[in-house]
Amino acid sequence: MPTKTLLLYKTCCSILCFLIFNNLKAQELPPIKIVTPQEYGAENQNWDISQSADNLIYVANNGGLLEYNGAEWKLYAVPNKSIVRSVKAIDNKVFTGSFMDFGYWQKNKLGVLEYYSLKEIFNLELIEGEQFWNIEYVDDWLIFQSLSRIYLINLKNEKVRLIEAKTSIGKMINVNNNVYYQELGGGLFKIKNGKGTVVNDEPFFKENKIITILERENELLYLTENKGFYKFVNNQAIKWESTLDTDKLSVYNAIKLKDNGMVIGTISNGVYFLNPDGGLKYKLNRQKGISNNTVLSLFEDNYKNIWLGLDNGINYINNSSRFRVYTDNDGKLGTIYTSLVHNDFLYIGTNQGVFYKNRNKATSFNFIEGTKGQVWMLKSIDNTLFCGHDKGTLIIENNVIKQLIDTVPGTWDFKPINNSKELILQGNYKGLHVLKKENNKWTYRNQLNGLNMSSRFFETIDTTIYVNHELKGLYKLKVDSNFDQILEQKQLKLSDIGNGSNIIKFNKELLYASSTGVYKLVDKEFKKDTLYTGLFSNYNRLTTLMNIKEDTTKLWRYSDDNISIISNGTISNKPKLINIPIDKNLVNSVAGFENMTQVDNNNYLIGTSNGYFVLNNLNKSNSIDLNINIDAIEVYKIDEPKIKISNIGTIDLKNKQNNIEFHYSFPFFNTIVKNKYQYQLLGLSDKWSSWTQNTSQLFENLPYGEYTFNVRGNSGNNTTNTASYKFTIERPFYLSNIAICIYVILCLFLFKAIDLYYKKQQKRVLLNTQRKLSRKELENKQQLTQLTNEKLKLDIENKNRELAISTMSIIKKNEFLNTIKKELTKAKLDSNVAAVLKIIDKNINNTDDWKFFQEAFNNADKDFLNKIKTKHNTLTPNDLKLCAYLRLNLSSKEIAPLLNISPRSVEVKRYRLRKKMNLPHETSLTNYILEL
Numbered sequence: 001m002p003t004k005t006l007l008l009y010k011t012c013c014s015i016l017c018f019l020i021f022n023n024l025k026a027q028e029l030p031p032i033k034i035v036t037p038q039e040y041g042a043e044n045q046n047w048d049i050s051q052s053a054d055n056l057i058y059v060a061n062n063g064g065l066l067e068y069n070g071a072e073w074k075l076y077a078v079p080n081k082s083i084v085r086s087v088k089a090i091d092n093k094v095f096t097g098s099f100m101d102f103g104y105w106q107k108n109k110l111g112v113l114e115y116y117s118l119k120e121i122f123n124l125e126l127i128e129g130e131q132f133w134n135i136e137y138v139d140d141w142l143i144f145q146s147l148s149r150i151y152l153i154n155l156k157n158e159k160v161r162l163i164e165a166k167t168s169i170g171k172m173i174n175v176n177n178n179v180y181y182q183e184l185g186g187g188l189f190k191i192k193n194g195k196g197t198v199v200n201d202e203p204f205f206k207e208n209k210i211i212t213i214l215e216r217e218n219e220l221l222y223l224t225e226n227k228g229f230y231k232f233v234n235n236q237a238i239k240w241e242s243t244l245d246t247d248k249l250s251v252y253n254a255i256k257l258k259d260n261g262m263v264i265g266t267i268s269n270g271v272y273f274l275n276p277d278g279g280l281k282y283k284l285n286r287q288k289g290i291s292n293n294t295v296l297s298l299f300e301d302n303y304k305n306i307w308l309g310l311d312n313g314i315n316y317i318n319n320s321s322r323f324r325v326y327t328d329n330d331g332k333l334g335t336i337y338t339s340l341v342h343n344d345f346l347y348i349g350t351n352q353g354v355f356y357k358n359r360n361k362a363t364s365f366n367f368i369e370g371t372k373g374q375v376w377m378l379k380s381i382d383n384t385l386f387c388g389h390d391k392g393t394l395i396i397e398n399n400v401i402k403q404l405i406d407t408v409p410g411t412w413d414f415k416p417i418n419n420s421k422e423l424i425l426q427g428n429y430k431g432l433h434v435l436k437k438e439n440n441k442w443t444y445r446n447q448l449n450g451l452n453m454s455s456r457f458f459e460t461i462d463t464t465i466y467v468n469h470e471l472k473g474l475y476k477l478k479v480d481s482n483f484d485q486i487l488e489q490k491q492l493k494l495s496d497i498g499n500g501s502n503i504i505k506f507n508k509e510l511l512y513a514s515s516t517g518v519y520k521l522v523d524k525e526f527k528k529d530t531l532y533t534g535l536f537s538n539y540n541r542l543t544t545l546m547n548i549k550e551d552t553t554k555l556w557r558y559s560d561d562n563i564s565i566i567s568n569g570t571i572s573n574k575p576k577l578i579n580i581p582i583d584k585n586l587v588n589s590v591a592g593f594e595n596m597t598q599v600d601n602n603n604y605l606i607g608t609s610n611g612y613f614v615l616n617n618l619n620k621s622n623s624i625d626l627n628i629n630i631d632a633i634e635v636y637k638i639d640e641p642k643i644k645i646s647n648i649g650t651i652d653l654k655n656k657q658n659n660i661e662f663h664y665s666f667p668f669f670n671t672i673v674k675n676k677y678q679y680q681l682l683g684l685s686d687k688w689s690s691w692t693q694n695t696s697q698l699f700e701n702l703p704y705g706e707y708t709f710n711v712r713g714n715s716g717n718n719t720t721n722t723a724s725y726k727f728t729i730e731r732p733f734y735l736s737n738i739a740i741c742i743y744v745i746l747c748l749f750l751f752k753a754i755d756l757y758y759k760k761q762q763k764r765v766l767l768n769t770q771r772k773l774s775r776k777e778l779e780n781k782q783q784l785t786q787l788t789n790e791k792l793k794l795d796i797e798n799k800n801r802e803l804a805i806s807t808m809s810i811i812k813k814n815e816f817l818n819t820i821k822k823e824l825t826k827a828k829l830d831s832n833v834a835a836v837l838k839i840i841d842k843n844i845n846n847t848d849d850w851k852f853f854q855e856a857f858n859n860a861d862k863d864f865l866n867k868i869k870t871k872h873n874t875l876t877p878n879d880l881k882l883c884a885y886l887r888l889n890l891s892s893k894e895i896a897p898l899l900n901i902s903p904r905s906v907e908v909k910r911y912r913l914r915k916k917m918n919l920p921h922e923t924s925l926t927n928y929i930l931e932l
Helices: 003-012 203-207 530-535 735-826 833-844 847-860 865-873 877-887 894-897 902-918 926-932
Strands: 015-017 032-034 047-051 057-061 064-067 073-074 084-090 093-098 101-107 113-117 130-140 139-148 149-152 159-164 173-174 178-183 186-194 197-198 209-214 220-222 230-232 236-240 250-256 263-265 272-275 282-284 294-300 306-310 313-317 323-325 335-344 345-350 354-358 377-381 384-389 394-396 400-404 411-416 424-430 431-438 442-448 458-461 464-469 473-478 485-492 502-506 508-514 517-522 526-529 545-546 551-559 563-569 573-582 597-598 601-606 610-614 629-636 641-647 649-653 659-664 677-684 696-699 705-713 725-728
Touching: 047 084, 047 294, 057 093, 064 084, 093 130, 093 139, 101 130, 139 431, 159 197, 186 203, 209 250, 220 250, 220 629, 250 458, 263 294, 335 384, 335 597, 335 601, 335 610, 345 377, 345 384, 354 377, 377 411, 411 458, 424 458, 458 502, 464 502, 464 508, 502 545, 502 551, 517 530, 530 563, 530 573, 530 610, 545 597, 629 725, 641 926, 659 677, 659 705, 696 877, 735 833, 735 894, 847 877, 865 877, 877 894, 877 902, 877 926, 894 902
Parallel strands: 084 130, 649 725
Antiparallel strands: 015 032, 032 313, 047 057, 057 064, 057 084, 064 073, 084 093, 093 101, 101 113, 130 139, 139 149, 149 159, 173 178, 178 186, 186 197, 209 220, 220 230, 230 236, 250 263, 263 272, 272 282, 294 306, 306 313, 323 610, 335 345, 345 354, 377 384, 384 394, 384 411, 394 400, 411 424, 424 431, 431 442, 458 464, 464 473, 473 485, 502 508, 508 517, 517 526, 545 551, 551 563, 563 573, 597 601, 601 610, 629 641, 629 659, 659 696, 677 705, 705 725
16 A cells, blocks of 8 residues: 555544533533544545444545554555445455445455455446445345345355346435345335335335434334334325424434434434434534534444544444533633432532523523632532631522622531531631521531641541541541530641541541551451452552442542542442443542542542533443454564565564564443553563553564564453464574574684594604604614714724725835846846746735735725626726735726736736727726726
């Protein structure tokens, strides 16, 4: 629905209005409520009204179908945007007739009405411009009436019947399931067997427009537009006398009430309420509180209250209310401080004087001359009417002042002294005074000297007087037997003195009451009474507890939104509390001067600052079963539009849909107090909220979890059932089952990773330990190898040393032998020398020396000879010897003796060896051999 339309119908004015009375008649009338949304107050609204089984009010309107749940209006537009002319709620459907269409509405699972066109369902062809003004339901047949046709539809067997009228059709009328209609200029017809049958075609029905037909005492009354009621006797139209005949009225509609009374709606003259005999009960017009004088529709709801569809709005008349209200709209009466019924006259005392009117007639209030000013008390003692006035004490007789007793100003109250008919104790602005009756005339006798304070509240027990001053406290006075003087005066100290204190006689007991509790006089001492005090322990706002004038069996006070009445139990003397709901706006008395008077057996008058209201039937039960409904539920994510969800069953919401708003109400109109609501959200808090008039509650940013929303309502002293709705807000993804599974898996992986890590660490530590051990072992091996190498080195060095020694020994030996040989040769000795030379040559070339050298050389340089032999296979043994000596880095001079040749020959051998090895010229033979 567009936002503009929402704004149009959401505004609801539920202002409690008191009736405005004219200056001619003072009449107590029921309260009126103006319940029309201001946007729909324009002229020419249709306002046909109906009520569903669950007490919702439905109204046909120019903008569509209006629904009222007692708290707010909702507008439902017809799909073709036409005006709705008629409405009828039947079971769980709401049938409407509109321009060129008729059908029904039914709520979906979201609690929203959806429209179904019967015209389209049954494929009906309508007359161009046809509108449907009335709907009836009889024997499973729905009857829709336009100005030219009547359509009968049976939804059970899906049958359709059509009645064509010859002329224009007046309003269709249902009398005890007999449906009548008037063809203008053609007579009165009745629907029978799906057809229009003529009932009466007398000139009366052709010439007069029939507004309605009402049954009374087994005969039919025909209400005409301008001539009032008629009945037919022997086929003759006979006038039935009623109040309507005295006024020239143009009647638009009428209904018969459940109590057999009648309500007549007029054009320009408001609404008339008639008794069953046709007498006027009361009438309402614009001057008396209703919004408009043209009444287009009338409806009696399930609680016997009357709804008026006016030309520019809807008014609700609380006809079943136990209150009747009189409002001094012109301010002529002023604030009412006291009232009394005396000799069939109602007297009221105000801040402007004393007024009276005949109790049995709807007449205006008259002023009693000479009483101008503040009146505090009106009381009848021995059939004499006493008036406590700011001037003093007045006696009124035959509605005039008969006597001004004294000039002592400011009389608060009068009380006979110990039930005497000749002595009266009166309280004044300054103390207590005694009046005496002599020769049937009341005179002032004396003042009780010693007490000069204001004495508004006082009570006597024998010769003891208790006087209460709201600011100073409670005093106990002891007087002589003749009440001439005060013998003893004592201020009583009570533990907790509250506002609104009073001293009261009730049920033969003396009570002291305040806002903090009630005390009872027991054994000459005031003690707090738990029974009386406990009656008001749950209330926050309490006014002064007072006697009900003319009813000594009851006490009363205002308690929050109630009039609280205390009475004795029917069996025991245990006090019983009766609470009667009342709106705070109606209670506009002057604080501390609230007043209630019994005016007859069942009625009590309560004064206010601008009139009074009458309460009737105190013992009427307040109990009634009320059902509260959860009308709509909306959820939304932050910064996103609201979404309606089903208000039936349960629902699981996404975690971010954690903003939820509930709309609730209970359609109860039978009280003048405002409906209140209380809610609880289990899962968030177990506590109930305070009572409030709000019909919705928003919960924002709710955490995940399961919740149960409970709501209940209260109207006066009636509490509804508790409506509940369960919902669940899902966990956020990081706490969802999937996430938890992921967390478990991750934890398992983590645990496994940690396990692997620690195993890896353990393995690493073990490996490091092994490495350290291996390294240590290697180091040990290296040390051992080093030691071995050092040992081998020593061995090699020893071997080399041995080799060197052996080589040097050979060299030296050969040098020595060569020296000897040279010397022997030079001596040229005999042949024996030659033998010696051979021996020397043999030792110089001794093979054993080579073998010894070869073995020592191989030990020092293993496989060298094999390696060089392998690389140069053409080398001879002598070449290998030369290579061995070169490997030892011996010079040619050192090699020559070993080979027993000259150094020159060694050079020649070296040259030849280079050639065998194919060494380049620039390569050193010694370096080559050393590097192998």
